[in-house]
Amino acid sequence: MTHPLLARLTAELGWTAVDDDGSFEAFCMGPGEHALLIPGDPARNLETLDAAVILPELAQAFQNRFDMGVVADLAYDRPAREKVDVWPTPSLIFFRDGKQIGDIAKIRDWDDYIARTRAILDAAEAA
Template sequence: MTHPLIDRLTTEFGWPRLTDSEALQAFVSAPGEHVLFVPGDPARNLETADVAVIAPELRMAFQNRFDCAVVDDDIETEARELGKTYKTPSLLFFREGQPIGAIAKVRDWSDYMDRITRILAAPAAPAVAE
């Protein structure tokens, strides 16, 4: 999963890179709202780099209401199953261990803003990529 824009999320923004099941569960189960960035293969999916650039901007737009982590290749399948979303790249939203929504692929900014506002307002429920 090495790509400079994905690496930037962990080096410049300090997002954790989740590499095993225990770290994944601990991250999504902590109090508050959380987003998992599931990049997929950046060599095969050109949208991955775009979402890697957009995700920190979304976090800032929502005034750091949620924290974010990058899902490592080794647990990508597990994360997608946990969020009930199978497309990549994906942003998977959780509240205290429960999926509350997901956004797959690149979207228009206004679409992100609308969808994230609705996701954060929703009660915990199974995630469905929009």
């Protein structure tokens, strides 16, 4: 069963649920900018639920510049991490036009989230 804070991301906020290779490809590899939360297991990692609260605020701070998705099935957590080669959870992985452009692993303070997100998006834009 999915924790209510994680379920809220898809049910209330409309984030895309990524739970298999097909939904991963459809969300991450499409045109535009996307951010995928790989939350990890909330029963084993207390930071997972922090991410579920913080990251909606981050998306809003960037005026929904990027679409948000979440690995919604714990069974797909490891395959998703293998695809992006980012192992710590929770992790936020950024994509632009089908290419992985950066990530933010673990919980950070607010200013660090803002600075890292801006750096990822700006560096990829300049490339």
